[in-house]
Amino acid sequence: MRRYDAGFAALCAGVLLIALPLSAHHSFAAEFDGNKPVRLQGKVTEMEWINPHAWIHIDVVDPDGKVTNWMVECGPPGILIRRGFTKKSLEVGTEVIAQGYQAKSGDFRANASSITFKDGRRLFVGGSNPDLQENQGKH
Amino acid sequence: MIGSRTRALPGRAPLYLSAEGVQMIRLACGLRRCGLPTLMFLLAVAGAVTIPSAGDAASPKSGTSAAVKAWTPPKTSWGDPDLQGMWPGTDLLGTPLQRNPNLGTRALLNDEEYAQKEARTKRAADTENQAYDKPGEPVSTGSPIWWLERGKPTRQASLIVEPPDGRIPPLTPEAIKLGEARDAKFHLTYGVERKVHGSNDSWIDDVLALVEPYESNLYDRCISRGVVGSILPGEPGGYNLGNQIMQAPGLVVIRYEMIHETRVIPVDGRPHVGSGVRTYMGDPRGHWEGNTLVVETTNFLGGKLGLLSHGGGTPYSEDLVLTERFTRVAENTLNYEAMINDPKTYTKPWKIAFPLHLNPNYQMVEYGCHEGNYALEDILRGAYAERTAAERVGKAAK
Numbered sequence: 001m002r003r004y005d006a007g008f009a010a011l012c013a014g015v016l017l018i019a020l021p022l023s024a025h026h027s028f029a030a031e032f033d034g035n036k037p038v039r040l041q042g043k044v045t046e047m048e049w050i051n052p053h054a055w056i057h058i059d060v061v062d063p064d065g066k067v068t069n070w071m072v073e074c075g076p077p078g079i080l081i082r083r084g085f086t087k088k089s090l091e092v093g094t095e096v097i098a099q100g101y102q103a104k105s106g107d108f109r110a111n112a113s114s115i116t117f118k119d120g121r122r123l124f125v126g127g128s129n130p131d132l133q134e135n136q137g138k139h
Numbered sequence: 140m141i142g143s144r145t146r147a148l149p150g151r152a153p154l155y156l157s158a159e160g161v162q163m164i165r166l167a168c169g170l171r172r173c174g175l176p177t178l179m180f181l182l183a184v185a186g187a188v189t190i191p192s193a194g195d196a197a198s199p200k201s202g203t204s205a206a207v208k209a210w211t212p213p214k215t216s217w218g219d220p221d222l223q224g225m226w227p228g229t230d231l232l233g234t235p236l237q238r239n240p241n242l243g244t245r246a247l248l249n250d251e252e253y254a255q256k257e258a259r260t261k262r263a264a265d266t267e268n269q270a271y272d273k274p275g276e277p278v279s280t281g282s283p284i285w286w287l288e289r290g291k292p293t294r295q296a297s298l299i300v301e302p303p304d305g306r307i308p309p310l311t312p313e314a315i316k317l318g319e320a321r322d323a324k325f326h327l328t329y330g331v332e333r334k335v336h337g338s339n340d341s342w343i344d345d346v347l348a349l350v351e352p353y354e355s356n357l358y359d360r361c362i363s364r365g366v367v368g369s370i371l372p373g374e375p376g377g378y379n380l381g382n383q384i385m386q387a388p389g390l391v392v393i394r395y396e397m398i399h400e401t402r403v404i405p406v407d408g409r410p411h412v413g414s415g416v417r418t419y420m421g422d423p424r425g426h427w428e429g430n431t432l433v434v435e436t437t438n439f440l441g442g443k444l445g446l447l448s449h450g451g452g453t454p455y456s457e458d459l460v461l462t463e464r465f466t467r468v469a470e471n472t473l474n475y476e477a478m479i480n481d482p483k484t485y486t487k488p489w490k491i492a493f494p495l496h497l498n499p500n501y502q503m504v505e506y507g508c509h510e511g512n513y514a515l516e517d518i519l520r521g522a523y524a525e526r527t528a529a530e531r532v533g534k535a536a537k
Binding site: 030031032033048050051052053055071073075076077078079081082103104105106107109122 | 361379397504505506514521
């Protein structure tokens with residue numbers, strides 16, 4: 001069940017206050033369109049562990065039943081690994097929700113300011129690595 | 140080589156860590172270091188980094204060093220000081236290259252300023268480790284906070300330690316004229332004003348003209364960040380700050396995580412290559428002065444890369460001489476400094492200096508960057524799409 005309390009709400013409010021701009025590898029403003037926000041919910045079909053940024057592919061089904069494969073940009077593989085996220089952490093078929101902005105080109109690509117599982121848990125937080133001892137027996 | 144492209148494996152459901160688990164990862168991710176008083180003492184003993192004396196320091200503890208013995212670094216089997224290992228710059232995040240002018244010649248933060256910096260770092264780290272997102276929360280077009288890496292904040296008020304104000308010296312009139320000439324040429328060629336100053340690269344200019352006002356540079360293109368740009372942290376945030384040193388008889392190799400640069404530095408006394416050979420990373424030659432590795436790099440390509448993070452900023456000239464010093468002053472501490480001498484570009488030499496900390500658990504992955512660089516493709520396709528749309532509107536108006 002989703003944990004939601006006043007402390008948590010305060011933490012969330014804090015995100016907006018301290019979300020510093022990063023020295024990103026490239027200009028997001030040049031790649032993505034700030035006028036085209038997207039919220040993509042779908043099943044993972046593939047994850048590309050490539051530099052400078054990893055990409056997750058997800059199948060998104062629209063209300064008419066049409067399936068579109070979207071690519072969602074993630075952080076660099078080195079960071080994912082150092083945060084405990086491994087190739088085993090995200091299985092094909094897992095449902096995720098990505099929020100971000102569509103590519104200016106109009107392609108089915110988006111940045112991912114937020115990627116969560118369906119229950120709101122964030123991907124890449126701390127470690128999603130099932131191999132870590134701390135995570136044994138927690139699933 | 141193409142980066143590993145894999146399908147996620149079927150298996151167990153993804154999990155997230157408890158607070159203890161997060162703490163363990165933080166430990167594994169580079170929080171090993173000596174305390175500040177120890178560090179200040181070691182810096183003073185080594186004399187290798189121009190960090191303020193006890194009189195300048197805000198901490199009253201920094202003058203108590205007299206009786207402790209200097210640490211002797213280990214040697215390689217062939218007798219050179221052993222600097223090998225992973226020395227990520229994670230602790231440098233949050234320390235600006237140039238000092239806040241309000242601090243004047245004070246090179247260290249005082250206790251109050253440092254406490255504020257620590258609190259900011261902790262707040263940001265706590266945020267990164269939130270397990271849940273709030274539904275409906277606005278998302279930004281920028282890169283999310285969970286890309287960040289951070290270590291223990293330093294007391295250094297700036298990475299520049301010379302001149303004493305910790306700021307880059309003024310440009311020479313020659314460098315200012317060159318910059319203006321580049322901008323004027325750009326304006327003449329493309330009919331738009333150049334908003335990103337710097338590089339003299341026709342390919343970049345083509346892209347700039349297309350995607351103004353966005354920047355596109357040698358870093359975006361996965362080509363190079365230059366020597367100094369490879370070791371500086373990004374500002375205000377950054378990631379992929381790994382540095383690895385390897386040694387062989389007559390050679391020292393330095394590998395920087397982001398973009399892939401690896402410098403192979405002869406330390407066998409051979410001369411520099413001829414002046415006609417010019418590269419982004421220059422031609423390095425090393426020698427040992429006691430336990431300090433001194434590397435002098437020349438033969439840079441002028442007018443391409445700058446000396447800020449990722450090779451940004453005013454481009455240096457082909458006359459740049461970069462003198463770096465690497466001194467291992469403790470098992471876990473490597474003092475780094477770089478003296479920048481480019482009289483065609485800067486009115487005075489200037490120096491950056493900071494300690495790096497050993498982290499054997501720091502993992503660097505192969506950095507095949509160009510092959511996976513969808514961003515550049517997206518930027519160009521986006522720019523073409525915008526231009527086409529604008530032309531369509533223009534035609535319809537006629």
